[in-house]
Amino acid sequence: MIEENLAxxxxxxxxxxxxxxxxxxxxxxxxxxxxxxxAGGKRLRPTALLLAAEAVGGKPENLMPAALAVEFxxxxxxxxxxxxxxxxxxRGLPTxxxxxxxxxxxISGDALFSKAFEIxxxxxxEPSQIVESIELLSKTSTDICEGQWxxxxxxxxxxxxxxxxxxMVEKKTAVLFAAAVKIGAILSGANRDISRALWDFGRLxxxxxxxxxxxxxxxTPEEILGKAQGGDxxxxxxxxxxxxxxxxxxTIEALGKSNATxxxxxxxxxxxxxxxxxxxxxxxxxxxxxxxxxxxxxxxxSEAKMILIGLADYMxxxxx
Amino acid sequence: MIEENLAxxxxxxxxxxxxxxxxxxxxxxxxxxxxxxxAGGKRLRPTALLLAAEAVGGKPENLMPAALAVEFxxxxxxxxxxxxxxxxxxRGLPTxxxxxxxxxxxISGDALFSKAFEIxxxxxxEPSQIVESIELLSKTSTDICEGQWxxxxxxxxxxxxxxxxxxMVEKKTAVLFAAAVKIGAILSGANRDISRALWDFGRLxxxxxxxxxxxxxxxTPEEILGKAQGGDxxxxxxxxxxxxxxxxxxTIEALGKSNATxxxxxxxxxxxxxxxxxxxxxxxxxxxxxxxxxxxxxxxxSEAKMILIGLADYMxxxxx
Numbered sequence: 001m002i003e004e005n006l007a008x009x010x011x012x013x014x015x016x017x018x019x020x021x022x023x024x025x026x027x028x029x030x031x032x033x034x035x036x037x038x039a040g041g042k043r044l045r046p047t048a049l050l051l052a053a054e055a056v057g058g059k060p061e062n063l064m065p066a067a068l069a070v071e072f073x074x075x076x077x078x079x080x081x082x083x084x085x086x087x088x089x090x091r092g093l094p095t096x097x098x099x100x101x102x103x104x105x106x107i108s109g110d111a112l113f114s115k116a117f118e119i120x121x122x123x124x125x126e127p128s129q130i131v132e133s134i135e136l137l138s139k140t141s142t143d144i145c146e147g148q149w150x151x152x153x154x155x156x157x158x159x160x161x162x163x164x165x166x167x168m169v170e171k172k173t174a175v176l177f178a179a180a181v182k183i184g185a186i187l188s189g190a191n192r193d194i195s196r197a198l199w200d201f202g203r204l205x206x207x208x209x210x211x212x213x214x215x216x217x218x219x220t221p222e223e224i225l226g227k228a229q230g231g232d233x234x235x236x237x238x239x240x241x242x243x244x245x246x247x248x249x250x251t252i253e254a255l256g257k258s259n260a261t262x263x264x265x266x267x268x269x270x271x272x273x274x275x276x277x278x279x280x281x282x283x284x285x286x287x288x289x290x291x292x293x294x295x296x297x298x299x300x301x302s303e304a305k306m307i308l309i310g311l312a313d314y315m316x317x318x319x320x
Numbered sequence: 321m322i323e324e325n326l327a328x329x330x331x332x333x334x335x336x337x338x339x340x341x342x343x344x345x346x347x348x349x350x351x352x353x354x355x356x357x358x359a360g361g362k363r364l365r366p367t368a369l370l371l372a373a374e375a376v377g378g379k380p381e382n383l384m385p386a387a388l389a390v391e392f393x394x395x396x397x398x399x400x401x402x403x404x405x406x407x408x409x410x411r412g413l414p415t416x417x418x419x420x421x422x423x424x425x426x427i428s429g430d431a432l433f434s435k436a437f438e439i440x441x442x443x444x445x446e447p448s449q450i451v452e453s454i455e456l457l458s459k460t461s462t463d464i465c466e467g468q469w470x471x472x473x474x475x476x477x478x479x480x481x482x483x484x485x486x487x488m489v490e491k492k493t494a495v496l497f498a499a500a501v502k503i504g505a506i507l508s509g510a511n512r513d514i515s516r517a518l519w520d521f522g523r524l525x526x527x528x529x530x531x532x533x534x535x536x537x538x539x540t541p542e543e544i545l546g547k548a549q550g551g552d553x554x555x556x557x558x559x560x561x562x563x564x565x566x567x568x569x570x571t572i573e574a575l576g577k578s579n580a581t582x583x584x585x586x587x588x589x590x591x592x593x594x595x596x597x598x599x600x601x602x603x604x605x606x607x608x609x610x611x612x613x614x615x616x617x618x619x620x621x622s623e624a625k626m627i628l629i630g631l632a633d634y635m636x637x638x639x640x
Contacts, residue, residue: 025466026466026469026470026473028469028473029465029466029469076430080426080427080430083422083423083426084423084426084427102403102422103403103404103472104469104472106400106403106404106426107400107404107465107468107469107472108465109430110400110429110430110433110461110465111461111462111465111466111469113430113433113434114433114458114459114461114462114465115458115462116458117437117454117457117458117461118455118458118459118462121451121454121455121458122455126447127446127447127448127450127451128447130447130451131441131447131450131451131454134437134441134451134454135438135441135442137437138434138435138436138437138438138441139434139438141430141431141434141437142431142434142435142438145349145427145428145430145431145434146345146346146349146431148427149346149348149349149424149427149431150346152423152424152427153346153348
């Protein structure tokens with residue numbers, strides 16, 4: 001039921017992409033900009049934006065440009081992140097830089113980023129609401145860059161604190177969810193309390209979602225995950241799980257060891273279970289999502305509000 | 321006199337940079353974003369924006385955020401272009417990717433780009449004027465990406481037409497000048513005719529400036545240019561000069577030949593002079609700038625208008 005409601009809105013987003021980002025000369029650039037967008041994706045952010053608008057009594061049918069702007073920003077960050085991570089595959093396709101080379105992937109990301117502001121500035125709303133939305137989306141984009149920068153620096157550090165990790169995750173992942181739902185509220189003329197509640201909802205569930213994702217990467221068997229288990233361990237990622245285990249004095253030999261054997265990874269997993277680090281992170285994730293849902297209490301009850309709550313649950317149920 | 325007037329405004333821009341882009345955590349990211357900005361530059365675009373505002377009776381003192389937004393976009397394109405061109409030096413300093421690596425240079429450029437929209441959205445103007453300015457700046461940024469993409473594709477083609485070259489130059493270089501002066505007009509409440517005239521001024525002088533720059537790179541002796549003469553020839557750049565010589569059936573052996581000798585470059589130069597290609601491009605450049613200045617006829621006479629005209633002349637007088 002929730003999934004159907006989400007899928008219905010995701011389909012509207014899918015259909016709007018070619019309309020708002022048609023292939024125009026130089027065609028190849030627009031194909032590169034559309035590459036990941038056309039490969040699918042769950043459209044969680046634009047869907048959440050449309051639902052937020054509906055939940056505050058707005059007209060979601062007018063908010064598709066804003067919804068796409070948020071999805072474009074998300075996809076722009078994926079294109080550039082894939083260059084930095086030297087990732088070969090995304091959504092089952094070669095990444096943009098694999099297909100077009102790093103230089104053209106940089107430009108494609110840049111162009112998608114500027115298109116986001118272009119279509120948001122053409123939204124059918126009050127100019128003051130558009131300005132507020134653009135201010136929020138640009139601040140959010142700066143936050144994402146800050147989060148990505150912090151994350152890159154963490155990889156070479158042993159002393160990352162839980163507080164630093166939480167700040168990084170908030171910037172890198174959560175603020176774009178928060179901005180999405182808040183923009184839905186702003187462009188629908190919602191008052192400050194309601195906008196703020198939606199912002200909190202997006203931020204808290206976004207943080208919960210990222211922590212959950214790190215747990216999933218660790219505990220899901222290869223045959224379900226579709227890739228080797230414990231990839232984050234081998235990459236040396238400072239996830240909340242790893243940071244917690246450090247605080248318990250646990251030593252993870254496989255951490256950041258690119259040639260770690262399956263048995264070494266398995267040993268690491270056992271240690272992380274025994275130290276309570278996996279449970280610790282999982283509980284944190286669930287608590288964040290619960291707090292996020294609670295933030296919506298100030299909203300009047302509606303179908304859209306129920307679907308938003310369902311979306312939050314869906315985000316931490318979608319795998320394993 | 322003109323140079324003093326330009327320098328005065330450039331200094332105001334210089335002083336505003338640390339105020340609007342302070343070093344905040346993560347500090348290193350902000351140092352990377354400020355790296356090229358702090359290295360100086362002529363600030364032609366923000367200066368032109370402030371002058372345009374003054375020329376239409378606006379208050380330039382309120383337009384510093386917009387002026388900086390345009391300068392940030394310019395610097396963001398430089399950071400990313402330097403990665404693509406694998407350039408080591410810019411404004412006498414190591415480029416951002418030389419100093420911080422390509423990944424961090426990508427993020428620094430992205431963050432500077434989003435900061436541009438952030439400060440423009442906080443400008444002290446009517447919301448409808450801000451929205452119009454943001455729409456223009458974002459469309460312009462998309463144009464710059466299109467121009468950069470076209471330019472990259474030209475390097476591997478032998479059949480680039482003059483028309484294609486002009487379109488590329490307009491997008492890659494001229495529209496940001498045009499946007500700068502038009503935003504100065506929009507945020508000062510100028511009417512459409514005046515805004516349009518300023519746009520034409522920026523576009524035409526911007527095209528003229530880029531063509532002139534290509535001529536200068538070719539004809540300036542090494543001891544004045546500070547680098548080897550004819551670098552564009554060796555790189556194989558499809559400049560207007562080269563495109564014209566192709567149309568005259570001239571063969572340039574040194575074109576795109578990275579190990580071309582000084583004497584081969586010299587032969588190429590002689591051929592380009594004899595085919596009239598250098599004169600052709602130089603005349604085009606001067607005509608564009610003249611047309612650009614003519615576009616300002618609809619503006620009432622003022623000191624700022626005179627300085628804008630002086631700026632146009634300065635752009636094609638500043639070297640050799």
